[in-house]
Amino acid sequence: MQFGSLCTLGHGLGPWLGHGCRSRHSSIISCMSVVRMTHRAMSSKVLNLDTLNPCIKDMEYSVRGPIVIKAVGLEKELKQGVKKPYPSVIRANIGDCHAMGQKPMTFMRQVIALCTYPPLMNDPTFPADAKAKAKRILGACGGNSIGAYSESPGIEIIRQDVAAYIAKRDGGIPANPDQIMLSTGASDGIKAILKLLKQPDGAKKTGIMIPIPQYPLYSATIVEYNMHQVGYFLDEDTNWSLDIGELKRAVDAARKVCEPRALCVINPGNPTGQVLTRENIERTIKFAKEEKLLLMSDEVYQDNIYAPDREFHSFKKVLTEMGGEYANMELASFHSTSKGYMGECGYRGGYCEFVNFDPQVVAMLQKSISAKLCPSISGQVAMDVVAAPPQPGDPSYELFMKEKTHVLDALKMKAQMTVEMLNSLPNMTCNTVQGAMYAFPQITVPEKAIKKAKSEGKAPDFMYAYELLEEKGLCIVPGSGFGQRPGTYHFRMTILPPPERLKEFLERLKVFHIGFLKRYE
Incomplete structure (x- = not known):
């Protein structure tokens, strides 16, 4: 532990110890005493940093890392009246749609509300199709209550609806409800x-190929499970x-x-916002077959397609x-209610x-997931609305389609606005956001800034984001939190804030970026 860390620890405990670090000499003595006391206290615990699973200590999840923690602190200071050179913190770090102001789908919330509190069935303001769906789902629940456990892979009729949804999406290719498990978000299914893939620790770890840049769920889980990350670089020059x-x-x-x-x-x-062409997918499938690799396809953004020359x-x-x-290839594919x-x-x-599994x-x-009992029943209900939404002629159809179209059209507009602004800035380039919810621009960081960052033990793009x-x-x-080619620097931002808020974000970014370049010329 370095001296700076010791002093931080010593000052943090100062109020309880009744002294401060008045001089460098006394600081060291005081802080060393604190460390010895803390270590003795820790050593009396069965679980401490020495005995903690090392894989957990090695995990990183940059989407909710130190910059986000700092942002939370700044928000609290603003609420307390602390003056800042800006009126508010704008978060564009995570794909949390409703936190960014997106309104929930009325029909989905109606069905979930009815399932949660069935007496609302008597409320005439709830449409008949929402009541019918809620009654159908409740009839498949133990005791007609979403407070009961479901089968471990999820409520059977909801898995049937998901199978029908997949078959319709794929042009009639059948899907088997028994090859579908409902999960706590897509991440739980991925894990x-x-x-299943992890082999006993030995001379060689299990390798998992993931794209670079990647979503940190993958790198974090690979470390957590003591596997080996095999990164393959996406081609930025051909839109990732x-x-x-x-x-x-x-x-x-x-x-x-x-x-x-x-x-x-x-x-x-x-974080790259590309949509793969069919040709690209075919070649990837052939590669996986030749190399005897299980395909894992994360398709949670399948509704989020904006580029006119792309389709899912x-x-x-x-x-x-x-x-x-x-x-006959083995494939596991994933979807979620969190995006789209x-x-x-x-x-x-x-x-x-999971398709074509032994x-x-x-x-x-099935045995593995049974140990977790079942995913959230409310989440299963939400998934059912995604799989089996209102159809033409249903009372809720017009409003549902109006709300859905509004969200997707707004995202398409914001994707274009974001890319245009980012590409107008010097020393910054951004590929077209063809889909999903993010832009991943590249910054040409001045050499002076790179040297300063490295002298402080920081990645240059981390320093950029922090400033x-x-x-x-x-x-x-x-970008270093997602992985990137050595010598390149990026950042990820969402396109989720409402248009006026996003415009404000981009204007503030423009002023900062130009100032950053001048500062480090």
Whole structure:
């Protein structure tokens, strides 16, 4: 532990110890005493930093890292009347739609409300189709209550609705409810599949291929499970496409140190906002087949497509239509209520479809998820509304479509506005946000700034983001938290704030960025 850390600890405990660090000499003595006292106190605990699972200590999750913690502190100071050079903190660090002002879908909240408090069935203001859906779901619950446990993979009729949704999405390709598990958001399903892949610790760890840049859930979980991250770089020059040569390079290099077992793809991309073409997907499937890799397709942004020359193709649809040996490939795909047009992050609804898995492996998966009992029932209800929304002729159809269209049109407009502003700034370039909810611009950081950051032990893009927060109250995530090619610097920002709020964000960013470049010329 360094002297600075010791003094921080000593000052933090000063009020209880009855002294402060009045001189450098007394500071060291006092702080060393604190450390010895703290270490003795810790050593009496069964669980302390020495005995804690080292994988947990090594985990990082940058989306909610130190910059976000600092932003929370600044928000509290503003509420307490502390004067800042900005009126408010604007958070663009996380894809939390409703926190950014997006309104919930009326029909979804009506169904969840009816399931939560059935006496509302007598309220004439609730539409008949919402009541019918709630009654159907409650009839499948123990004691007609969403307070009861469901089957471990989720309520059967909701899994049936999800299967019908997938089949309709994929042009009639059938889906089996018994190959679907409902999950606590997509992340819980992703973790369940990764657990199946882990081999006992030995000479070589289990390797998981993930895109770089990537969503930190993957890197954090790989560390937590003591697996090996096999990063493959997306091609920024071709709007973050998936280059097969790069996949081959990554897997060949990885086999020297680990045993690659799965290929994860995020489409549409987070944090990069690209939408893969069908040709790109086909080539990726062929690569996975040749290398004997399980495909894991994160498709939570499948409703969020903005580029006119792009459309969403599910990996299941493509590999099925490729036919032959490809149609029998193992695939796990994931969806969620948290993104799309719904933005219901807090309900934690999601599903995983596992296709062409060995029946014995499916049995083991069922055993594994049974230990967690079941995902949130409210989240399952939300997932059912996504899978089986109002249809033409239903009382709620027109309002549902109006709200859905409004959200997606607004996101499309904000994606274009964000990219145009970012590309107008010197030393900054940003690819088209074809889908999802984020922009991932590249900054050409001045050499003077790079040297300063490195002298302080910081990544240059972290320093950029930290100074942006302190000077303008804008919260973003440094590109180093997602991974990036060495020598390049990026940041991720969401396009979720309401248009006027996003415009304010971009104006503040412009002023800061120009000032940053001048400061470090």
